Amino acid sequence: MCKLCGNVFSKKAGVAIISSCPQCHGTSLELITLNENSDEVYLDELD
Numbered sequence: 001m002c003k004l005c006g007n008v009f010s011k012k013a014g015v016a017i018i019s020s021c022p023q024c025h026g027t028s029l030e031l032i033t034l035n036e037n038s039d040e041v042y043l044d045e046l047d
Contacts (some may be wrong), residue, residue: 003028 001008004026
């Protein structure tokens with residue numbers, strides 16, 4: 001997640017590792033890990 005604009009994106013695109021935000025090109029990033037053991041599941045689906 002970009003600390004400047006709040007954009008959330010994957011740090012990996014194919015074999016390339018992204019080191020700056022694709023939206024604002026900022027380099028102040030925060031790593032967010034997926035907690036698969038959590039009871040809460042977030043889906044990116046439209047109802």
